Amino acid sequence: MTPALAPNASPNAGPRPRPLLAIDGARKAFGGLVAVNDVSFDVMPCELLGLIGPNGSGKTTMLNLISGALKPTAGAITLDGKRISGLPAHAIARAGVARTFQLVRVLPSLSVEDNVIAGAVFGHRQSWGGEVRDRARHLLDRVGLAGRGDTPTTALTYIDQKRLELARALAGDPRVLLLDEWLAGLNPSELKIGIELVAALREEGRTIVMVEHVMDAIRSLCDRCVVMNTGRTIADGSVEDVLSDPEVVRAYLGESDA
Ligand SMILES: Nc1ncnc2c1ncn2[C@@H]1O[C@H](COP(=O)(O)OP(=O)(O)OP(=O)(O)O)[C@@H](O)[C@H]1O
Numbered sequence: 001m002t003p004a005l006a007p008n009a010s011p012n013a014g015p016r017p018r019p020l021l022a023i024d025g026a027r028k029a030f031g032g033l034v035a036v037n038d039v040s041f042d043v044m045p046c047e048l049l050g051l052i053g054p055n056g057s058g059k060t061t062m063l064n065l066i067s068g069a070l071k072p073t074a075g076a077i078t079l080d081g082k083r084i085s086g087l088p089a090h091a092i093a094r095a096g097v098a099r100t101f102q103l104v105r106v107l108p109s110l111s112v113e114d115n116v117i118a119g120a121v122f123g124h125r126q127s128w129g130g131e132v133r134d135r136a137r138h139l140l141d142r143v144g145l146a147g148r149g150d151t152p153t154t155a156l157t158y159i160d161q162k163r164l165e166l167a168r169a170l171a172g173d174p175r176v177l178l179l180d181e182w183l184a185g186l187n188p189s190e191l192k193i194g195i196e197l198v199a200a201l202r203e204e205g206r207t208i209v210m211v212e213h214v215m216d217a218i219r220s221l222c223d224r225c226v227v228m229n230t231g232r233t234i235a236d237g238s239v240e241d242v243l244s245d246p247e248v249v250r251a252y253l254g255e256s257d258a
Contacts, residue, residue: 051212
């Protein structure tokens with residue numbers, strides 16, 4: 001398919017690739033509270049986008065709108081040009097959006113390996129039998145849970161449950177990966193490993209939207225940042241530009257981070 005030309009593209013600049021994920025005027029109201037208020041941004045293929053902002057600014061709600069856990073009150077969300085907003089969450093997962101949760105959600109009655117297999121069965125690229133078992137073991141190895149496949153999930157520490165959630169999200173080979181504070185709660189050595197793991201996902205060309213408060217991770221990992229405050233986007237640009245934007249400093253970072 002021919003990518004659309006950006007409106008301001010010069011004739012010699014060549015076609016700009018089409019966003020893989022496009023958020024267009026997304027809005028979510030909970031009664032009188034507008035948690036996401038006319039938010040628009042694009043995520044390009046292979047981009048790692050940081051979605052940051054103060055507590056309660058609407059970041060998790062935005063991820064819920066993308067993944068289909070919530071339906072937008074208004075606006076449209078498209079994946080590779082096809083509208084996904086309004087579809088049920090399982091259909092959006094099949095289309096290629098996978099996520100981790102801020103408060104980890106593993107399937108407690110299944111083993112570690114079967115949790116990952118569930119991700120493959122319900123994900124974008126389905127696999128079965130020996131292939132899916134091999135893939136699950138490879139992913140468990142990758143996230144630091146090698147040899148733990150038979151462990152009941154109830155025996156995992158919180159951090160290991162987070163690792164498991166990432167392996168499960170990757171199992172279906174998603175087109176877009178949503179990470180909701182995946183690095184929160186890690187100690188300094190775990191954080192270093194976690195940042196390296198996300199960097200490796202980026203290197204292999206994954207498209208990632210990362211909600212994160214760990215600013216070292218945002219600085220070292222992200223291509224671009226969108227900043228939300230009270231449901232609205234207040235900045236969208238390179239990490240360097242966004243983090244030195246006076247409005248972002250005022251609303252989120254505080255004077256000491258400026
Ligand atoms: N299901 C819900 N029902 C009612 N209000 C909600 C619901 N989910 C979120 N909210 C409200 O919407 C606003 C945005 O919440 P959200 O969790 O999206 O913020 P956030 O930026 O992810 O915050 P944090 O960084 O603390 O996780 C908050 O005021 C929150 O209380």
